[in-house]
Amino acid sequence: MGKNMAVVEKNGQSGHGGNIHLFRRKIGTEKQDIVDFSANINPLGPPEWLRSVLSRAVADLGHYPDPDCHDLIDSIASYGKYPRSQIVPANGSTELLYLLPRILPCKRVLIPVPAYIDYARAARLAGKPVEEVVMSEQGGFNLDPLQLVRHIKAQDLVIIGSPNNPTGALVHPAVILKMATDFPEAFFLVDEAFLDFVEDGESVGGKLENIFTLNSLTKFFALPGLRLGYGVFSGEIADQMREHLPPWTVNSLAQTIGARALQDTSYHEQTRRTCTLLRESFTEKLRCISALTVYAGNANYIFIRLAGNLTSREIADRLAGQGILIRCCDNYTGLDDSFIRVAVRTEAENSRLAEAFTTIFEKKAPSARKKKKAGSLMFQGTSSNAGKSVLTAALCRILLQDGVRVAPFKAQNMSLNSFVTARGEEMGRAQVVQAQAARLDPDVRMNPVLLKPNSDTGSQVIVQGRPVKNMSVSEYTLFKDKAWDIVCASYDSLAAEYEAIILEGAGSPGEINLKHHDIVNMRMARQAESPVLLVGDIDRGGVYASFVGTMEVLAEWERRLVAGFVVNRFRGQASLLDSAHTYLRDYTGLGVFGVIPYLHDLGLPEEDSVSFKG
Structure with a gap:
């Protein structure tokens, strides 16, 4: 696979990171578990409202997009x-980067480097000469305004990235304003593509x-x-940029999603806070490796110099063999094959x-790890x-019969069908049946939280088999961090x-009023690194609509x-x-994975039951 990665890098049309499609074609698979550190994308994933907005916006596809991008421009302003x-919206800021040198009355393009490789390409395609001013490695490749x-x-058209790509270095606004003031007959294009990731940017x-700005x-x-x-x-x-752009350059879906995204201040704040913490933690890990020189940056990626005999391409090849993609920086002016850039992704x-x-x-x-999870x-x-409960019990018995040491687990159950273990601890009866299916003694670890409803708005909360107290819904919500x-x-x-744990969820992962403090469904699946099978009862009717509807309200990380x-x-x-x-797969x-026949008179405890079962 390593050789294939080198071919991908050399033959790629763009010379950029993020071409996961070409990589998959080269290795001949669409299912490869690839972790792409070559593209600098928000590790939180898209906002959770994305699918609902897309669904509503589909109706607008029967009409041309708003050529004036009125609502989008309002949100940007x-x-x-x-x-x-x-404000000039476009089909990506790259469209504007390639257009500006064609219409601007500039004689030359001046670029402090290393810098995003398309700055020079856009200028040359516009027929403009390019001068690149190399920033010193001793200065961390930071912009030196006195040198520039x-x-x-x-x-001149001076193009500056802030934060810089690939270094992540930020140029203080006062520095840019002073240069622009001191040189009023020059033009300054500041690429702020990653500025949104900077706290107080x-x-x-x-x-x-x-x-x-872009x-x-x-x-x-x-x-x-x-x-x-x-x-x-x-x-x-x-005005000239608008005149030279093709009509309807921003499609309806992009306009609708962009307008909504810019209004989502909670997502903005969460992203900056999370990405800063992830970058700091990742930087600390990388700096523990003596062969890596890690440069300080302000964006959602990290710039690194490699020591030793291995080139960036050789490192990329080895990592590609493990399904990891990184960005080699040897095609940046001012850098050689000892530099790489890696995105900040999730902690894991x-x-x-x-x-x-x-x-x-x-x-x-x-490094030696804890014993591998089941x-x-x-x-x-x-x-x-x-x-869910019956299928969990059935699979526990099947795995046991196949010689697998297996146990059931349900993080939280709501049931009056409780059971008292030999140690005097209380747990859900459904998990007891599952334990019996695995021929195990009931253990409260299999059901660490049991809720026994005692009113329409409250329950007795039992944790690890022992009663804690009666709590209202709001009290229990506050308690959930400790319960987690x-x-x-x-x-x-x-x-x-x-060797194996079969987990059971509760209710539905699509209960949108409960998702933000979930401890039993998708959050638990992610914690356990467990794939999920979604079960639907066809006897009730509407099962395929339920499957589709549930998937539609899941966030992207949950869907995965x-x-x-x-x-x-x-x-x-x-x-x-x-x-x-077929419809379900297409959608x-x-x-x-299977169709389970109706089984009469099972007489087993049901999950999430608030009534006694005879």
């Missing part, structure tokens, strides 16, 4: 405090007539496939890359009483003792955990369901 007349101003002439858009929306909102950006230009240049993914670097450079086996599978349902720690400890303890579907309690000939299964990309 409000977000950046820019005059509306200076010695090269600036009248009618300040745009220079609209500050002076000779300063223009802004990307798809990196910050994890939607690079959507293609959406904007620029802020002085009035006359903005960042740790995986740091460990891979340690193995390569320090010639160590992967293999796991989770049943979740489209509703309560979809059959106990749930995780219980699961980890079980997972260390058994779903492996497929199980149709439960079917009466009839299973082949009659083939067309429905969701996932298949039906």
Whole structure:
């Protein structure tokens, strides 16, 4: 696979990171588990409202997009405090980067490097000569304004990235404003594609007539496939940019999503806070590896110099063999094959890359870890009483018969069907049946939290088999952080003792009023690193609509955990369901793992039951 990665890098049309499609074609698979550190995309993923907005916006596809992008421009103006007349939306900021040198009355393009490789390409395609001023490695490749101003002439277009790509270095707005003031006959284009990731980042858009900015929306909102950006230009240049852009350059979906995204201040704040913490943690891990020189940056990526005999291409090849992609920086002016750039991703993914670097450079086996968690599978349902409990018990018995040491687990159960263990501890009766199916003594770790309803708005809360207190819904919501720690400890303890854990969810993962403080469904699946099978009861009717509807309200990270579907309690000939299964796969990309027949008179306790079962 390593050789293939080198071919991908050399033959790629763009010379950029993020070409996961070409990589998949080269290695001949669409299913490869690839972690892409070569593209700098928000590790939180897109906002959770994305699918609902897309669904509503589909109706607008029967009409041409708004050529004036009225609502989108309103949102941009409000977000950046820019005059509306200076805002030019586009099909990605790259469209504006390639257009500006064609219409601007500049004689030359001046670029401090290393810098985004398309700055020079866009200038040369516009027929403009390019001068590149190399910033010193001793200065961390940070912009040296004293060095740069010695090269600036009248009618130059100076292109600056802030934060810089690939270094992540931020240029203080005062530095840019002073240069633009000192050289009023030059133009300054500031690429702020990654500025949104910077806490308290300040745009220079609209500050002076000779300063223009480019802004990307798809990196910050994890939607690079959507293609959406904007620029802020002085009035006359903005008019010329609009005149030279093709009509309807921003499609309806991009306009709708962009307008909504810019209004989502809670997502903005969460992203900046999370990405800063992830970058700091990742940087600390990487700096523990002596062969890596890690440069300080302000964006959602990290710039690194490699020591030793291995080139960036050789490192990329080795990592590609593990399904990890990084960005080699040898095609940046001013850099050689000892530099790489890596995106900031999730904590687990960042740790995986740091460990891979340690193995390569320090010639160590992967660090000794805790005993590997048991293999796991989770049943979740489209509703309560979809059959999750019975399927969990059945799979426990099947695995036991196959010689697998298996245990059941349900983080939280709500039931009056409780059971008292030999140690005098209370747990849900459904988990007791599952334990019996695995021929195990009931253990409260299998059901660490039990809620016994005692009113329409409250329950007795039992934790690890012992009553804590009666709580209202709001009280229990506040208690959930503590409950979550106990749930995780219980699961980890079980997972260390058994080869497999079969988890059961509660209710439905699609209950949108409960998702934000979930401890039993998708959050638990992610914690257990468990694939999810979504179970639906066809005997009730509407099962395929329930499957589709549940998937539609899941966030992208939740959808990635779903492996497929199980149709439960079917009466009839299973082949009659083939067309429905085809539709389901076409709509969701996932298949039906099995059809379970209706079983009469089981007499087993149901999950999430608030009534006694005889």
